[in-house]
Amino acid sequence: MATFISHNPEETEALGRKLAERLASGAVVGLTGDLGAGKTRLVQGLARGLGVHGRVQSPTFALVNAHQDGRLPLYHLDLYRLDTLAQILGAGLEEYLAPDGVTVIEWAERWFESGKDTGPTAAPAGYKTIAFEVLDETRRCITYEGFGD
């Protein structure tokens, strides 16, 4: 586990680029933290680090955005609009827990720490987490686990 204090969006994105170097095919990364904490910004860095060129934005309506032009396929999920575990499972997202590339999940606590519905499902083996805490307008405390430090 490691902690990083980000002072601006660029530092958050740079952390994402750095962490991308440690990802191999099959990795599943869960991002947690409040609205506007910087989850999508970090995913933009991960995508750049994986060599994705296209625009990376939150897949709030689509549920999943797939980016196929990087060193590994990147599947970007956002569970914000799914209120219950039943909805998450009903959306057919389980296949993304064993990806032929990298899966990143915004609002991952809705899946693995739910408590709102029938209870959490088990996170996949090797599951990595990145947790955001908003300290003030521009500072974020980012704690990451499973990346090898």
Ligand SMILES: Nc1ncnc2c1ncn2[C@@H]1O[C@H](COP(=O)(O)OP(=O)(O)OP(=O)(O)O)[C@@H](O)[C@H]1O
């Ligand atoms: N240190 C920082 N790191 C990241 N974003 C920051 C930072 N400081 C300020 N910001 C601002 O916070 C916002 C973060 O937005 P972003 O979409 O990445 O958050 P999010 O966690 O994905 O939110 P949501 O839950 O709505 O998906 C941006 O407007 C960004 O400019």
Ligand SMILES: [Mg+2]
């Ligand atoms: Mg987001």
